[in-house]
Amino acid sequence: MLARRYAFAPPALAANPAEADVSSGAKLVQLFGCKDCHGASLRGQLLYDIPMVARLSAPNLTLVAKTYSDQQIAEMVRSGVRADGTELVGMPSQALLIRQYVGNSQTWKDIVSG
Ligand code: HEC
Numbered sequence: 001m002l003a004r005r006y007a008f009a010p011p012a013l014a015a016n017p018a019e020a021d022v023s024s025g026a027k028l029v030q031l032f033g034c035k036d037c038h039g040a041s042l043r044g045q046l047l048y049d050i051p052m053v054a055r056l057s058a059p060n061l062t063l064v065a066k067t068y069s070d071q072q073i074a075e076m077v078r079s080g081v082r083a084d085g086t087e088l089v090g091m092p093s094q095a096l097l098i099r100q101y102v103g104n105s106q107t108w109k110d111i112v113s114g
Contacts (some may be wrong), residue, residue: 014069015070
């Protein structure tokens, strides 16, 4: 199950700090809880270690970011799948997608009206 491979076809995306709203990005990192798992400075941390059962760490994103393209990072976070098709175990990508809708006030207008 964990060795399963998923097809991965990321859409084109290239981050340009000159065009991006960096302070908005920092707020979204806060809102989406990236630091809760990846650490206050996103340098990674051990999430849990249950001997003989499971050990899970959230990796250092400041190092990881250098090994992928912007496009790959964006798609990885959204899909929960790496560029090589392997799964990001413990990355809450589905929850992040749901938040995208839950945080959208139009969604709530639609739900309340529906
Ligand atoms: C609930 C904890 C949790 C949250 C919240 C979380 N992550 Fe993760 N993330 C993980 C874990 C655990 C992994 C390692 C997955 C693995 O190795 O299979 C991971 C992996 C990643 C990877 C892939 C690293 C690699 O080398 O393959 C990226 C990129 C990433 N996270 C970015 C983010 C971003 C950006 C956010 C916020 C939008 C975020 N994460 C929120 C737990 C979390």
